[in-house]
Amino acid sequence: MSEYVFAVLFSTLGAGIVTVFASSHWLIAWIGLEVTTLAILPLMAKDYTARTVEAATKYYLAQSIGAAMIVFAALSNAWISGQWTINELSHPLPSILMILALSLKLGLVPLHGWVPEVLQGLKLHTGMILATFQKLAPFALLVQMQHLHPQLLAGLGFLSILWAGLAGHNQAQLRKILAYSSISHMGWMTVILAYSTPLAYFAFIMYLLMTFTLFQMFNLSTATSINMLTNAWSRSTMVLGLVPFILLTLAGLPPLSGFMPKLCATEELTKQGLIFLVTCALLVTLLSFYYYLRLTYAITMAAFPNAYPGCTFWRFLEKNKIVPLSLAMSASISFAPITPILLSLLNS
Missing domain, CATH: 1.20.120 (Four Helix Bundle (Hemerythrin (Met), subunit A))
Structure with a gap:
């Protein structure tokens, strides 16, 4: 094309x-x-x-x-x-x-x-x-209907978090893992959308940034399965070294950026008196944390079965492909300190 x-x-x-x-x-x-x-x-x-x-x-x-x-x-x-x-x-x-x-x-x-x-x-x-920009239009329509059936939205969101955590365990293909990761994050956005629109916007912005970065990183490494990630370091050692932080950010591990939407959502749902719902959602999120750890282990601690005899690939990569990706990765990892500023802008 x-x-x-x-x-x-x-x-x-x-x-x-x-x-x-x-x-x-x-x-x-x-x-x-x-x-x-x-x-x-x-x-x-x-x-x-x-x-x-x-x-x-x-x-x-x-x-x-x-x-x-x-x-x-x-x-x-x-x-x-x-x-x-x-x-x-x-x-x-x-x-x-x-x-x-x-x-x-x-x-x-x-x-x-x-x-x-x-x-x-x-x-x-x-x-x-498909996983980022294509979700903008239906999510914008869903925002305008949040006041109609908050219980239905919260139920659909919780089921998405639960099923994404369970179904992602036995997956070996990266694209299917990313699909279930998208379902889980959309579930969190839907749960909080029923009670706080600015927090849903904030979670969606963070989701766009982190998912865009991870897709581009896997595209750079040409990896499509977990086994192929064991040789991903040969593509770009410096950039691939940040992939575990992106994965842990998507998992919501503190003090990375992905932890802030879940923290704000937990605080808001607790204020609404939905302690049981938010407790179940946090416990279910631990299920999806497992396959993020699988990917992190494959990149950092597993070795490819056969050593590549030629020159490493990263010597031939163009800098104009790595620099924007590095900026996006740095932003998605270190976005947490400016969370109050972004929330104040969304609330205004």
Whole structure:
């Protein structure tokens, strides 16, 4: 795919996201979601292999079902109340159906089945777009519906955290582990979204930064499985040395940046009197902490079975690929001290 075609598709993807952000009408929001879906499909199938085409087909079917549910919920609301405005979705039946449709697009449990299968069939740079920027539009719509059914949102979020922690244990493919990591983080965002919008924004920003960095790092090392990570140091010794910190940041280990969203979410949920919910969520998060430790062990303490006899790869890497990645890694690791400043900006 040429750079011009990629620029057009990526610009179309951004235009669809902006359309959803600016819309207050369900029909316009649905058009924006469809534009983002149609823009990312050529990016997913651009290599034109059996696995990428299969992943693009599964993604198209899942998103089509979600779009049909959105249209049906909007039509039902218009039939009942005569309103097409997003904020006027007040009837229980259309509102619950709309939340489930957006949960399908975000990949929340129990509507998550397409996420690991689709990410497994994609290249890492395309999977990064799917796991980060493609979630902006449905999450923006979900934010506007947070006041309708907070218990439903909290339940979907907790199930996502629980299932991601359990299902990620027996995975050996990095893309599936990243898929379950995405489901777990979206679960945390959904749980806190029902009670504090600024904290949900903060968690989403941190998720975008950390996930973007990790995808790009695995793309640099050309690793697709845990066994291949044992030889990742030969690609870039200096940059790969920071990958364990990124993994522990995603796990939420203090004092790294990923710990701050969970700390703020725990404090807010405790203030709301949901001590049992936040305790269960924290205990379940320890399950997902296990496969982050597996990846950290593979990079730092495991050795590749066969030594590579040639020159190390890092001598031939271009600096223009490493410098932006190093900046993103440093920001995602050391973001914790400016958390109060960011939260004050989001609250204002």
